[in-house]
Amino acid sequence: MAARALRRRTVTLMTGTVLAAVASTAPLQAASATPAGGTRPPPVDCRVTPCVALTFDDGPSDYTPAVLGALERQHAVATFFLIGPHALRLRADVLREGRDGDAIGDHTVTHPHLTLVPPARVRYELETAARQIASVTGHRPTIFRPPFGAWNAKVRAAAAAAGLAVVTWNVDPRDWQHHDTRLIERSVLARVRPGGIVVLHDRYATTPPAVPYLLRALTARGYALVTVPQLFATSGGMRPGVVYRHGPTPENGRVEHGAVS
Ligand SMILES: [Zn+2]
Structure with missing residues (x-):
């Protein structure tokens, strides 16, 4: 691994004023946390090399x-957003994700539509799942995916208070809807761009068979497969309460934080 790839860089974020308004906490240590958090130093600089982050909810x-198994065979990493009680029930799988260098994030306790429930319930969902995940991994998650991708100011405030960056996506092959492995593969490859965050689900039988082909095809196209924290590691890291829809691209070298409503 090249030394220059490990060097953390600081860039001035274009959305600095927005960030200051919504997140007063320090940036998360995207590239220096423990391997179990899936935040090993990035293998590449995603401002230079086209990167893509596969995520599984x-x-x-x-x-x-x-x-x-597919990720391990191809030496690739991904990001898993866990339901807290599922993590408690299937601890071995969570620990395997951590050992593999995958990133692990919070996906609530009961998977509600967070924009439709009271603030106290939002806080409960984020905080309880974070504690449940930490009780398995030993590391509190620093990233969060809202169920259904539904967020608003209330959700962002709760995420900020819980120390969680909010991660949505810009590539959705809708595996949850059609349960068609070939369609998942075609849809991802048709839509993915450098800096892409792809949403998938490791809860359907038809999704895992798409993973080996996607890894091979994306690699053949020159993409580096990275975790979500790695995607942002060389462009300022991730901050609690900020929404991230996709990472930096070699074209603009900049992060767009979807922190605009
Ligand atoms: Zn979900």
Whole structure:
């Protein structure tokens, strides 16, 4: 691994004033946390090399080992957004994700539509799942994916208070809807761009079989497979309460934080 790839860089974020308004806490230590947090130093600088982050929601489940096997065979990493009680029930899968260098994030306790529930319930969902995940991994998550991608000011405030950056996506092959492995593969490859965050689910039988092909095809196209924290590691890291929809691209070298409503 090149030394220059390990050097952390600081850039001036274009959305600095927005960030100052919504997140007064320090940047998360995106590139220096422990391997179990999936935040090893990035193998590449995603401002220079095209990167893509595959993310898997709603697990772990009985289908998680198939996803992990595919990632391990191709020496790739991904990001898993866990339901807290599922993590408690399938601890071995969560620990395997950590050992593999995958990133692990919070995906609530009961998977509600957070914009439709009271603030206290939002706080409960984020905080309880974070504690449940930490009780398994030993590391409190620093990233969070809202169920259904639904967020508003209330959700961002709760995420900020819980120390969680909010991660949505810009590539959705809708694996949860059609359960068609070939369609998942085609849809991702048709839509992915450098800096892309792809949402998948390791809770359906039809999703894991798409992973080996996606890894091969994305690699063949020159993409580096990275975790979500790695995607932002060389462009200022991630901050609690800020929404991230996709990472930096080699074209603009900049992060767009979807922190605009
Ligand atoms: Zn979900």
